[in-house]
Each structure stands twice: as structure tokens, then as C-alpha cells.
Amino acid sequence: xxxxxxxxxxxxxxxxxxxxxxxxxxxxxxxxxxxxxxxxxxxxxxxxxxxxxxxxxxxxxxxxxxxxxxxxxxxxxxxxxxxxxxxxxxxxxxxxxxxxxxxxxxxxxxxxxxxxxxxxxxxxxxxxxxxxxxxxxxxxxxxxxxxxxxxxxxxxxxxxxxxxxxxxxxxxxxxxxxxxxxxxxxxxxxxxxxxxxxxxxxxxxxxxxxxxxxxxxxxxxxxxxxxxxxxxxxxxxxxxxxxxxxxxxxxxxxxxxxxxxxxxxxxxxxxxxxxxxxxxxxxxxxxxxxxxxxxxxxxxxxxxxxxxxxxxxxxxxxxxxxxxxxxxxxxxxxxxxxxxxxxxxxxxxxxxxxxxxxxxxxxxxxxxxxxxxxxxxxxxxxxxxxxxxxxxxxxxxxxxxxxxxxxxxxxxxxxxxxxxxxxxxxxxxxxxxxxxxxxxxxxxxxxxxxxxxxxxxxxxxxxxxxxxxxxxxxxxxxxxxxxxxxxxxxxxxxxxxxxxxxxxxxxxxxxxxxxxxxxxxxxxxxxxxxxxxxxxxxxxxxxxxxxxxxxxxxxxxxxxxxxxxxxxxxxxxxxxxxxxxxxxxxxxxxxxxxxxxxxxxxxxxxxxxxxxxxxxx
Amino acid sequence: xxxxxxxxxxxxxxxxxxxxxxxxxxxxxxxxxxxxxxxxxxxxxxxxxxxxxxxxxxxxxxxxxxxxxxxxxxxxxxxxxxxxxxxxxxxxxxxxxxxxxxxxxxxxxxxxxxxxxxxxxxxxxxxxxxxxxxxxxxxxxxxxxxxxxxxxxxxxxxxxxxxxxxxxxxxxxxxxxxxxxxxxxxxxxxxxxxxxxxxxxxxxxxxxxxxxxxxxxxxxxxxxx
Numbered sequence: 001x002x003x004x005x006x007x008x009x010x011x012x013x014x015x016x017x018x019x020x021x022x023x024x025x026x027x028x029x030x031x032x033x034x035x036x037x038x039x040x041x042x043x044x045x046x047x048x049x050x051x052x053x054x055x056x057x058x059x060x061x062x063x064x065x066x067x068x069x070x071x072x073x074x075x076x077x078x079x080x081x082x083x084x085x086x087x088x089x090x091x092x093x094x095x096x097x098x099x100x101x102x103x104x105x106x107x108x109x110x111x112x113x114x115x116x117x118x119x120x121x122x123x124x125x126x127x128x129x130x131x132x133x134x135x136x137x138x139x140x141x142x143x144x145x146x147x148x149x150x151x152x153x154x155x156x157x158x159x160x161x162x163x164x165x166x167x168x169x170x171x172x173x174x175x176x177x178x179x180x181x182x183x184x185x186x187x188x189x190x191x192x193x194x195x196x197x198x199x200x201x202x203x204x205x206x207x208x209x210x211x212x213x214x215x216x217x218x219x220x221x222x223x224x225x226x227x228x229x230x231x232x233x234x235x236x237x238x239x240x241x242x243x244x245x246x247x248x249x250x251x252x253x254x255x256x257x258x259x260x261x262x263x264x265x266x267x268x269x270x271x272x273x274x275x276x277x278x279x280x281x282x283x284x285x286x287x288x289x290x291x292x293x294x295x296x297x298x299x300x301x302x303x304x305x306x307x308x309x310x311x312x313x314x315x316x317x318x319x320x321x322x323x324x325x326x327x328x329x330x331x332x333x334x335x336x337x338x339x340x341x342x343x344x345x346x347x348x349x350x351x352x353x354x355x356x357x358x359x360x361x362x363x364x365x366x367x368x369x370x371x372x373x374x375x376x377x378x379x380x381x382x383x384x385x386x387x388x389x390x391x392x393x394x395x396x397x398x399x400x401x402x403x404x405x406x407x408x409x410x411x412x413x414x415x416x417x418x419x420x421x422x423x424x425x426x427x428x429x430x431x432x433x434x435x436x437x438x439x440x441x442x443x444x445x446x447x448x449x450x451x452x453x454x455x456x457x458x459x460x461x462x463x464x465x466x467x468x469x470x471x472x473x474x475x476x477x478x479x480x481x482x483x484x485x486x487x488x489x490x491x492x493x494x495x496x497x498x499x500x501x502x503x504x505x506x507x508x509x510x511x512x513x514x515x516x517x518x519x520x521x522x523x524x525x526x527x528x529x530x531x532x533x534x535x536x537x538x539x540x541x542x543x544x545x546x547x548x549x550x551x552x553x554x555x556x557x558x559x560x561x562x563x564x565x566x567x568x569x570x571x572x573x574x575x576x577x578x579x580x581x582x583x584x585x586x587x588x589x590x591x592x593x594x595x596x597x598x599x600x601x602x603x604x605x606x607x608x609x610x611x612x613x614x615x616x617x
Numbered sequence: 618x619x620x621x622x623x624x625x626x627x628x629x630x631x632x633x634x635x636x637x638x639x640x641x642x643x644x645x646x647x648x649x650x651x652x653x654x655x656x657x658x659x660x661x662x663x664x665x666x667x668x669x670x671x672x673x674x675x676x677x678x679x680x681x682x683x684x685x686x687x688x689x690x691x692x693x694x695x696x697x698x699x700x701x702x703x704x705x706x707x708x709x710x711x712x713x714x715x716x717x718x719x720x721x722x723x724x725x726x727x728x729x730x731x732x733x734x735x736x737x738x739x740x741x742x743x744x745x746x747x748x749x750x751x752x753x754x755x756x757x758x759x760x761x762x763x764x765x766x767x768x769x770x771x772x773x774x775x776x777x778x779x780x781x782x783x784x785x786x787x788x789x790x791x792x793x794x795x796x797x798x799x800x801x802x803x804x805x806x807x808x809x810x811x812x813x814x815x816x817x818x819x820x821x822x823x824x825x826x827x828x829x830x831x832x833x834x835x836x837x838x839x840x841x842x
Contacts, residue, residue: 089665230767231828542830547782590782592666593708593830602680616708616830 040117046129049110053136054202054297056103058143060096061529062297063309063448063466070328070445074545075526077556077585079440080312080327087586090547093599093617096147096532100140101154107137108157131190135203135211138186142215145179146533149240149597149614153182172610175238177246180219184253187212198266200293206261207295210469213257213477218537220250220484225539233539233596233615240597240614251481258478262494267291267471269501276503277376283501284377284447284467284528292471299463310455310462315380315444316415316437317429318389321457323437326430330379330443330526332557332579338375338523341503346371348559350577358576364393364561367577373503378526380444382561387451392416393442394427395560398576400569409562421565423573431560433583440584441558447527472498472524480517488512495520536596547590554588555581592616649684649701649721650693651729653710655760659690660735661821661834662710663780669731670704671696671721686710688778688837692731696723703731711735711826711833713761736761736826739769739835741801744820746840749813752805755822755835757798766792767827771804771820773812777837779821785812792827808842817841 039045061069071078071085078084111133118126137155144151152171160169174182191208198204223242226232234241242250261267270283270292283292299305312327319325332348339346348367349359361367365383368375380386382393396411397419410419415438416428430438450462479494492512498520499508509516521534535541544553558580566572594616605611652659653667664687671682671694681704686692703719705712712733721729742755753771768791772784788806795802804822812818822835 229828231764548784549782550784550787588782606679617706 036113036117037119040114041120043121043125043129046114050129050132050136050202053103053107053110053133057136057139057297057468058098058100059466059468059529060147060532063299063464064297064307067309067312068327070527073532074331074553074556074589075334075531076328076330076445077441077582078327079329079436079438079584080324081436083586084327086582086584088589089587090590090592091595093592093594094601095595095598097598097601098144098147099151099601099604100144103140104137104154105157107133107140108155112157127193128195131193132196132203134186134190135194135208138183138208139211141179142183142211142218145176145183146218146536147598148600149235150174150176150179150238152611153179170608170610173237173239173612175242176222176240177219177238177242180215180242180250183215184212187215200290200296201298203295206264206266207469209257209261210294210474213254213261213474214469216250216254216257217477217481218533220247220254220481221537222539223247223250224484225537229539233593235612235615237612239612248485251484255478255481255485255487258474258481261294261471261474262478267294267474269471269475269497271501276373276501280374280377280502281446282377283472284470285449285464287465293465293467294469294471294474296465296467298465301460301463306461306463308458308461309448309464310450311458313445313449314456315386315391315429316439317392317427318386319456320454324458325456326437326439326444328445328527329439329441330445331441331582332443332559333553334522334526335375335379335381335443335559337519338372338378339519341370341372341505343504343508348577348579350559350579358398358564360564360571360574360576362574364575366575372523374523376446378445378447378523380446382442382559386444386446386449391429391444392424392427393429393431393439393444393561394424394563394575395431395442395578396426396562397565398562400564400566407564419563419565421567424563431558441556441582442560445527467528472501473528473530476517476521476524479512479520483512483514483517491517498524535591539596541591541595542593545589545591547588547592549588551588554590556585556589558582558585645695645697647696647698647723648693648726649696649723649729650691650726651731653686653690653692653733654730655712655733655735655738657730659836660710660712660733660738661688661690661836662686663782663831663834664688664778666780666782667710667831668706670706672702672704673699674702675700688780688834698724703729705731705733708829709831711824711829711831713763734761735833736764736829737766737824737833739822739824739833742822742835742838744838744840746818746842749808750805751808751818751820751840752803753820753822754801754803756801757795757824759798764829765827766795766798767825768792769795769802769804770823770825770832771806772823772834773806773808774819774821775812775815777819777839779819779837780834781823781832785809785818813842815842 059065070076078086111130114126114129150173153174158169187208191205194204196202196204223244224247226241227244232241268291270290273279273282311324314325316326336346336348352359363383368381380391398407399410401408412426415426417425419425431442432438448464450464454460455462475494475498479491482491492509496507496509500506535544546554548554560578562576564571564574564576597614599617665685667686669684671684684692684694701721703721705715707714712735738758738760739755740758745752768789770787770789772779772787774784786806786809788804818840819837820840821837823832825832
């Protein structure tokens with residue numbers, strides 16, 4: 001009996017010590033570790049790495065990053081919950097701060113690894129991937145320089161040798177001009193190697209040119225307008241500020257890049273919809289068959305790559321969810337900057353010429369008749385529809401009181417409520433003076449809102465894309481650069497092409513002023529992350545937004561439509577409009593000199609004594 | 618049994634809800650205060666706009682403590698006792714840049730005045746109200762000739778905080794319109810209807826130096842209407 005037990009123990013222990021012959025069991029690849037050699041020899045993996053880098057490109061305001069800041073300037077105010085951007089007493093000095101060298105490092109590392117490990121890649125593939133990586137690096141440096149001024153130009157991996165002395169890693173800031181020159185030379189070097197022809201989500205030759213067109217325009221205008229200030233913003237080492245003599249060269253580079261895109265015929269202004277207002281909306285917000293968009297950050301619901309922008313900003317009256325909506329609401333300031341089609345100032349006519357009485361309109365949208373079609377394409381005004389649905393914007397009624405010979409204003413806290421005459425009092429879409437999640441200005445956003453069914457619900461969400469570059473901007477870049485270079489005919493021609501698409505008819509302008517170009521950019525590129533950067537590079541932000549309540553550019557206005565209740569009078573049931581400072585708007589926009597360049601984090605300054613501070617902070 | 622259960626809960630709650638008496642650190646108690654002065658007179662500025670920096674070296678956390686200057690040129694900060702460095706931030710106030718560091722020893726409440734050299738000062742200002750008109754007379758003194766005068770402005774407001782951002786009405790005189798800088802300058806304005814019915818308003822003269830963002834202001838004066 002004892003012997004049997006011995007045998008059993010012996011045989012079991014023998015079994016446990018034996019091993020399988022199949023060696024691959026031990027030599028399998030770990031499923032959760034990817035080796036460098038695997039990544040850099042597999043175009044698919046490299047592509048997915050590139051997708052990660054594209055996704056990390058910064059934006060100050062986009063559909064996903066910092067979208068709330070659309071309501072912080074003079075395009076819109078905040079009508080959602082909380083205070084949003086309505087009470088910014090002054091912009092913080094670190095507001096546009098960006099010091100993201102982790103993306104730069106990842107790209108530098110990728111550029112080195114692709115050479116080191118990428119043995120199975122063809123030379124062509126290597127060049128193309130490297131070019132694409134360098135495009136992304138140039139893009140990131142442009143984002144850095146436009147916020148911070150000159151930054152250290154790091155183009156290789158920085159490796160610490162543990163010697164106790166980190167000074168080889170501490171690089172000083174390059175001058176602002178050097179960073180712009182670096183961007184230009186990188187883009188010139190890679191533009192022909194990029195491939196990706198026809199893609200509007202990955203960089204191709206024309207994407208590189210588009211970035212060059214924008215970056216060089218920024219550099220040129222900083223060189224010109226900074227030196228026209230009473231006291232140019234500069235540092236002794238040139239980290240901030242570009243010599244005025246460089247302006248012409250930069251403008252010329254910008255114009256060259258723009259014209260190469262325009263003359264290539266690879267892109268065209270979107271002109272598929274005969275309804276010019278809808279056409280302009282589709283030019284930015286329609287993804288299929290869009291010949292205008294050069295580079296976009298795309299989203300796809302089916303792959304769970306989607307965002308909340310439509311949920312947060314859908315018009316209240318037609319929202320599909322029971323929460324959210326109406327956060328970003330365009331201001332009257334923006335609306336009035338859209339000109340009338342005869343070229344006259346876009347100021348809306350609410351009062352008679354002598355100011356004694358309202359102007360009475362038969363329909364809500366009659367006041368917007370004959371306006372620039374881009375107004376319709378950018379925002380939803382009273383009387384306009386979205387997805388064919390009436391947004392119903394009406395603040396209340398004006399009841400005539402014969403005893404006092406004046407109107408009494410009646411508004412309601414109940415959206416969509418009826419007045420005692422059985423007709424509408426306050427529209428389902430507001431505007432309402434104090435409620436949240438309903439417009440406070442009398443307007444709703446249209447650009448970038450997703451018309452797909454249920455796109456504004458929390459369950460489905462939106463896959464509208466974010467446009468980084470499109471041909472409309474390139475035309476205006478070309479026009480501005482040509483204008484600054486004194487090539488007036490060219491400049492007029494380029495602006496006219498953009499205006500023609502907006503309904504102005506051919507050759508609507510015969511001469512140009514800088515103010516006209518600036519206004520054209522404001523209305524064409526509203527809500528595309530341009531406004532604050534444009535005002536900065538023209539060095540007028542501190543004048544336009546000077547923080548004074550008596551400055552109509554710094555205060556944000558609303559337009560409240562009312563229905564007239566005056567039975568027995570021909571003016572009964574007509575509409576009148578009142579302009580007012582948006583009721584939920586608190587502090588005038590206040591841009592200080594220290595905002596032109598953002599402050600550098602004290603931690604960065606402490607770690608690297610070679611970094612000099614920006615002026616004013 | 619039920620009672621015992623409740624008593625356990627009470628004991629448990631008693632343990633959970635009590636805490637040590639000693640909680641973190643004492644808050645800073647020493648007050649550093651003073652004025653920004655020129656020739657021992659406080660320099661009036663825009664409230665909440667002009668900033669001085671305090672630095673305290675020797676600790677791992679090296680971040681500035683911003684100290685904002687009030688409209689009358691005063692400032693104050695609650696600090697721990699210690700040695701600080703006070704810096705006049707470049708390009709920030711209506712005065713000539715001076716990056717000399719001022720060492721400040723804070724031992725209990727400390728008073729320190731920060732000397733600055735303005736480009737221009739306002740003196741001999743008088744305000745007079747007659748009917749709906751407010752008239753001001755003053756002289757501008759050039760202290761530092763490195764920058765030009767841009768304009769002078771009379772600001773009227775309803776509170777003691779009157780400056781470029783907080784005023785109901787104002788009237789400006791550009792440099793070109795000033796014939797003689799040494800002679801007294803007169804500015805006057807009509808009060809709008811929403812002000813003329815009041816018992817008093819506050820007035821202040823501001824001087825804008827070309828290329829300097831902040832303005833220098835005279836002391837706020839209350840004007841009985």
C-alpha cells in the first residue's frame with residue numbers, strides 16, 4: 001500500500017518536471033508589447049501613429065478643444081449654463097499659453113526611428129512618412145510661435161546623460177523670425193514628398209502650401225504692424241518681434257504659396273447649391289464631395305470618433321435632446337459686419353432715419369433681406385430655418401398703449417407661450433434675457449452644426465468635421481499679401497472671387513482698403529479659429545477690445561424681435577427690432593498688451609535659465 | 618438589540634465626524650502694505666491693472682506672488698514672515714522701467730513705499746461744476762522726456778473707481794491740440810441726462826503716454842452738483 005503511494009508521488013513529480021516539446025509556446029510575441037522594429041517596418045502601424053499625431057495638433061478653439069472660447073471674443077457670447085465667457089474682466093496672460101514639446105519629441109523620435117529601424121520600408125515610403133512627420137512638426141511650431149513668440153527649435157531627440165549637468169539640454173529661445181523661417185524652409189523641403197494627393201484629412205503638397213500661406217502671412221503682418229506701434233513689442237534678443245525689413249519677403253512667400261494652390265486647380269470654391277446661403281454653410285460643413293476643404297480633422301460616428309458640439313450648440317427650439325443646446329450664440333456685432341449686397345455697411349435698420357419710430361417689417365427675416373449670403377450660412381437669425389425647421393425667435397410683443405402714446409413691452413419666461421390675442425408671445429427659441437440654454441442674443445450658430453438625424457443627442461452625437469484649412473481662406477490670404485505688396489489688381493480680384501460666391505455678383509469691388517480685407521476675413525472665417533489670431537497679428541486687438549464699456553466693439557450686443565400688438569392699425573402683427581447689450585454679457589472685452597504673447601510657465605523658466613520672459617510679464 | 622445597533626452607529630459617527638484640531642498651517646498673517654510713490658506722493662493708476670511682483674527665493678516652489686496696485690496707488694499682501702524680493706514689472710505701469718529689485722523683510726506688519734519715475738504727472742487739478750457742465754483745470758509736468766505725451770482725458774463716473782475702463786463720460790485732448798504743455802490745461806464736458814440728476818459725481822484726470830499701456834491718474838475727486 002505504501003509502495004503504491006510512493007509510485008504515485010514519483011510519477012506525478014516526474015510528470016510535472018517534464019515539458020512540452022513545442023517551443024513556440026514560450027517564444028510567442030507578447031500580445032501587449034509592440035517592438036520598435038515592428039512599428040517602423042509596418043506602414044499600417046506608422047499610419048495609425050500618424051493618426052495619433054494629427055489628433056494631437058493643437059487648436060485654440062475647435063469643435064472639441066476649447067470650443068467654449070468661441071464665446072470669449074466678439075463672434076459670440078455664452079448662452080449655456082454658467083457664466084462662460086461673459087464675464088472675462090481681462091484675458092489672462094497665460095490664456096494662449098502652449099509649451100507642448102511632448103508632441104515635438106514624439107515626432108523627432110519617430111523621424112529618427114524610421115531611419116534606424118525601418119529596414120523593410122521602401123525609400124519612397126520612408127521619404128513620404130518623414131515628410132508627413134515634418135509637416136506635423138512645422139504645424140506644431142507654428143502653433144507655438146503664434147502664441148509664445150520665438151521658442152527653442154528642437155529638431156532632434158534630447159537625451160540626458162545623467163552626468164548631473166542638464167545644461168546641454170537647455171536650449172535658448174530662437175528668435176520669432178527664425179521660427180517662421182524654420183517653418184518655411186521645412187515646408188519648402190517636404191512639400192513635393194508628401195503624397196496623399198486628393199486627401200483632405202492627411203497632408204499633401206497643397207496642405208503644406210496652405211500652412212505656409214498662413215504662417216508667412218502672420219510673419220509678414222507681425223513684421224509690419226508690430227513696428228507701426230507706438231512702442232513695438234520686442235525683446236532685446238529678438239525672441240519677440242520681427243524686423244520691419246522682413247515684412248515684404250514674408251508677404252511674398254505667402255502670396256507665392258497661396259497662388260500655387262489657387263492656380264493648381266486642385267481645389268475649387270464650393271458652389272454646388274444654388275441657394276447661396278445654404279451653399280456657404282455646406283462649403284464648410286458638408287463632408288461629401290467638398291472641393292474646397294484642404295485639411296480637416298474628421299470624425300466618424302460609426303467608429304465612435306464623435307463629439308458634443310451639436311449637442312451643446314443646437315438651437316433650443318429644435319433640439320433633439322431634452323438637455324443642452326444654445327451655448328454659443330452669435331452676437332449682433334458679427335451680424336452687422338455682414339454687408340448688404342449693394343456693398344453698403346451691414347448695420348441693421350431698426351429705427352426710422354430720424355429715430356422717432358421703429359421700422360415695421362412684415363416678416364421676421366425681412367430685416368436681413370439683401371444681406372451677404374454668408375450671414376445665413378454662418379448663423380441662424382430670426383425667421384431663418386435649420387434642417388427646414390422653424391427656430392421661432394421672438395422676444396415678446398410690443399403692445400400699443402393709446403393713453404401714453406407708446407409701446408409697452410411684454411416678454412414671457414415661458415418659451416413658446418401665447419399672448420392674450422391667441423398669437424405667439426415669446427418664441428420657443430427665445431431670446432430670453434436671463435434663462436440659460438436659450439439664445440441671449442437672438443441668434444444661433446449654424447456653421448459646424450450637424451444636420452444629421454439625432455446628431456444633437458447625447459446618445460448619437462455628431463461627426464461634423466473641423467476645418468483647419470480651406471480654399472476660401474487661401475483666397476483671402478492671397479488678397480491680403482498682394483494688398484500689402486501693392487499688387488492691387490490681384491488683391492481685388494481674389495477678394496471678389498470670395499465675395500462672388502457670397503452673392504455679391506462678379507467684380508463687386510473695384511478698390512480695396514485694409515479695413516475691407518479685415519472685415520472680409522471676419523465674416524468669411526467666423527468660428528474657424530481665426531479672429532483672435534488675426535487681431536493679434538494686426539496689432540489692433542488692444543484697441544478693438546480695450547475693455548471700455550463705451551466702446552461698441554468691446555461690448556457684445558443682441559437683437560430682440562417683437563411682434564406689434566396694435567389692433568385696428570395697419571402696423572398690427574408686424575415686427576420691430578430692438579438692439580441692446582446682451583443681457584447676460586457682463587464685462588467688456590479687455591485685451592492688454594501682455595496678451596500679445598502669452599506668459600511662459602514659471603516652471604519652464606525655473607528649469608531652463610536660458611529662456612527669457614515675454615514682455616509685460 | 619435595536620438600541621445597541623443605534624448606539625454602534627452613534628459611536629461610529631462620533632469617530633468619523635471628529636477630526637484633529639490642528640489643521641494644516643496657520644494662514645499668513647503679516648501684512649505688507651504701501652504705496653507706489655513719486656516724490657513721496659502716491660501715484661494714481663487704473664484699479665486692478667498695474668501689478669508688482671513678489672518673489673521669495675529659497676523654496677522649491679518658485680512662483681511670483683502678484684500684488685495688484687489699487688486706484689490710489691496703494692497695495693497690500695498677506696504674507697508669511699520672511700525675506701522677499703519686490704520687482705517692478707517691465708512695461709506694466711505708467712512709469713519708466715526700473716528692474717532694480719527691492720529687498721523686503723517681512724516681520725509682522727510691514728510698510729514699504731515703492732518709488733517710481735512717471736513719464737508725466739498731473740498737478741494743481743481743480744474741478745468745478747456749474748449746472749450740467751464739469752470743468753477741470755490742471756497742469757501736466759514732464760518728468761521723463763524719453764516718451765511723448767499722447768493725450769489727457771477727464772473721466773467722470775458714479776463711484777470712486779474711475780478710470781479708462783470705468784467711466785460714464787469722458788473727454789480727451791490729444792497732444793496735437795495742446796499748444797503749450799507748461800500752461801494749465803482746461804477740459805470741460807456736459808453731463809448726460811442720467812448723471813445730471815445726481816447729487817455728486819467722481820472725477821479724475823488721466824495722462825496717456827505714447828507707447829505705454831497704463832495711464833497715470835490724478836487722485837479721485839468728488840464733485841457736488
